[in-house]
Amino acid sequence: DIQMTQSPSSVSASVGDRVTITCRASQDISRWLVWYQQKPGKAPKLLIYAASSLQSGVPSRFSGSGSGTDFTLTISSLQPEDFATYYCQQANSFPPWTFGQGTKVEIK
Amino acid sequence: EVQLVESGGGVIQPGGSLRLSCAASGFTVSSNYMSWVRQAPGKGLEWVSVIYSGGGSTYYADSVKGRFTISRDTSKNTLYLQMNSLRAEDTAVYYCAANSPFDPWGQGTLVTVSS
Numbered sequence: 001d002i003q004m005t006q007s008p009s010s011v012s013a014s015v016g017d018r019v020t021i022t023c024r025a026s027q028d029i030s031r032w033l034v035w036y037q038q039k040p041g042k043a044p045k046l047l048i049y050a051a052s053s054l055q056s057g058v059p060s061r062f063s064g065s066g067s068g069t070d071f072t073l074t075i076s077s078l079q080p081e082d083f084a085t086y087y088c089q090q091a092n093s094f095p096p097w098t099f100g101q102g103t104k105v106e107i108k
Numbered sequence: 109e110v111q112l113v114e115s116g117g118g119v120i121q122p123g124g125s126l127r128l129s130c131a132a133s134g135f136t137v138s139s140n141y142m143s144w145v146r147q148a149p150g151k152g153l154e155w156v157s158v159i160y161s162g163g164g165s166t167y168y169a170d171s172v173k174g175r176f177t178i179s180r181d182t183s184k185n186t187l188y189l190q191m192n193s194l195r196a197e198d199t200a201v202y203y204c205a206a207n208s209p210f211d212p213w214g215q216g217t218l219v220t221v222s223s
Contacts, residue, residue, distance in 0.1 A: 034209040036153075043203055043213035044153065055211070087153055091208050095167040097143070097155040 002026050002090045006100035012108040019075040021103045023088035026069075032092035033071045035064055038102075039084045048073065049091075075105075083107055110134035110212050112204050117217030124194050124221075130187040130204030130214055138164075138182045141207050144189045146200035147216075156202070157189065172198075194221045 003026035013019050023033065031051040036044040046055045048064040051071055061076045075082055088100040116128040128144070144156040157168045157178040166178050177190040187204050201216040 036210075038153075043216055044210070045213075046209055046211040049209045089153075089209070094208065095155070095158055096169055097208065097210075099153040099155070102152045 001096055002029060002093055002098050004088055004090055004098050004100040006086075006088055006103050008103060009101065010104040010106060012106045013078050014108045015078055015080060017078045017108075019078055019082075019105060021073045021086055021088075021105075023066075023071045023073070023100050024069055025071075025090055025092075028068050029090045029092035031067045032090060033064070033066065034089040034091050035062075035073045036087045036089065037082075037084045038087065044087065047086075078105070110206075112206065112212055112214035114202065114204055114214040114217040117202065117219045119220045119222060120194055121223050122195060122221055125190070125192045126194065126219060128189040128191065128202055128204075128217060128219070130189075132185050132187070132206075135206065136182075137180050137185050137187055137206075138162075142178075142180065142187045143205050143208075143210060144176075144178060144187075145203045145205055145210065145213075146198075147203070148197075148200045151200075154200075159187070191219070194219075196221050 005024045033051045035048040037047050038044040052064045063074045085102045085104045087102050111133045113131045143158040159166050159178045175193045179188045199221045201218050203216045205213045
């Protein structure tokens with residue numbers, strides 16, 4: 001199975017900050033990388049698929065990049081509604097689909 | 109509007125059984141990959157099982173293989189997860205989700221395995 005590792009596990013940031021989260025796959029997954037956002041008590045929400053394609057309705061301050069084994073999610077200017085936990089997921093070799101352990105974006 | 113609504117969660121003793129349901133509206137369950145994903149309290153996301161569109165091939169995470177069974181009822185446009193021989197470590201919120209990448213998701217249903 002492909003292992004996904006996110007860093008950092010948590011990040012403290014202020015409104016307006018630029019935030020970057022990284023995700024590393026244990027083997028080459030091309031661009032088959034997905035990002036989800038999850039708020040407390042809610043289901044995850046699809047943000048980005050195919051490493052850099054923004055899901056419909058997702059604000060343009062979110063962007064994704066990378067290929068192969070290394071990927072990043074960037075929030076260009078953090079907004080109050082962006083405080084949440086973010087998960088990466090590989091969609092290259094499944095089943096099983098595998099997720100990173102999550103990165104919690106907290107208010108500084 | 110595309111919507112998934114789970115039900116069937118609750119408190120169950122170790123070794124017991126429970127069946128979760130996921131009712132779909134706005135799309136056809138049998139025409140999509142349908143998965144169950146769980147999240148233990150305070151933990152991350154774990155894919156549990158999938159049933160493919162068309163022929164309906166099924167796959168399971170190693171952690172539930174042999175104990176859980178995924179199925180669908182096309183007449184009811186509903187996905188199910190039959191969970192047998194439940195363990196404490198199966199305690200989690202269980203979400204159904206469509207397609208790959210997973211979208212949409214249901215709101216989740218909590219399963220607590222405890223004596």
